[in-house]
Amino acid sequence: MANIVQFENVGLRYGTGPETLSDISFTLRSGAFYFVTGASGAGKTSLLKLLYLNQRPTRGVVRLFGEDTVTLPRKRLPGFRRRIGVVFQDFRLVPHLSSYDNIALPLRVAGIPENDIEAPVREMLAWVGLTDRGKAKPLTLSGGEQQRVAIARAVIGRPEILVADEPTGNVDPDMAERLLHLFDSLNRLGTTVVVATHDFHLLNRIPTAHMMRLDKGRIHDPTGALRHPAGSNE
Template sequence: MSTIVEFDRVGLRYGTGAEILRDLDFRLQRGAFYFLTGPSGAGKTSLLKLLYLAQRPTRGRIRLFDQDLAEQPRVALPGFRRRIGVIYQDFRLISHLSAFDNVALPLHIAGASEEETEGPVREMLAWVGLSDRSSARPPTLSGGEQQRVAIARAVIARPELLVADEPTGNVDSEMAKRILFLLGALNRLGTTIVVATHDLSLVAATPGAHLMRIDKGTLVDPTGALRHPPISEVLS
């Protein structure tokens, strides 16, 4: 299995403050499913921002899709971002657009015509169980429905890497299971998945998933060395 992401002694600070992340050194394999866990304030969201290119590291090296990001001009970054899907914790749907148009947005940004988007968007809304809500705008949708629209938007362009920040944090347990099922289905189609979560029951419900734990800006495990331990070991 090849590598899709490589972090080599990466650090991140905002402004002149202390480092939020330090000495991150890991590899993500193509087609794998990863959970990122840790206490509030540990650095999960900051790490995800590095993965989906919302932030550049203060130091260290990141390779993405076999390319060293430090060697890429800023104008090349949109091309990388189009290969990454992001599910935000706060959804970030556009309130005046319908569910259909929110999902279609990444395709329009990539230059697809109305005719080219119609079929894929209808299919994606059916996949997340929202065919009958395609014309609804986000303020009229429940939290679970908004999350499913956000998932459909994130995966409509068939990203190679999907990054999700607490995707089940605003829904009930049944909806959380459905969202996890949808992410698992996407992973089986070949997309690499990284999910930040506080809920270890989700981890336990995903056989074969890898676990990364972050604390105080550093990736750790019970032995003090970065690795991906079995789920049973983490929950014991």
């Protein structure tokens, strides 16, 4: 599998404070599943922001899809971002839009004709188990339902990378299992999946997943930056 993401000696500082991330180096393989773990405040969200191009590093090199994003012209950023799906911890659904319209939003922004939108949106609603909730507004949905709408919105454009920030933090254990199953299903279709979590009980739910642990802004693993599944030769 080719490398889809590469970080080289990356550091991130907000303002004049100390570095939030320091000397981060790793590669992510296309089509693999990754957990980013660590305690609250370890730097997981900051790392994900670099991955989905919400933030540029203070130093170092971040390559996505073979290109250096630090020197990438700003006019090319929207095209890169469309190749990345993001599931935020706080969902970020548009409150006045229905589930259907929230999921359809990325397609409309991309200029997809309306006649070509309904079928994939209906498919996504069925995929996340919300066929009968298409007309519901976010405030009428449970936390788990909102999260599933957010996931459907993130993946409807068939992103090459899916980034999820603590996607199971606001749901019960049964729903957490269901959400992980959705991510695993998407990964099996070829999408590279990166899930940040501080819930160590989830790590064994995806036996093929790779793991990266952050501690105080640094990758911490005595055997290397990425710990691969048992039996892997990578």
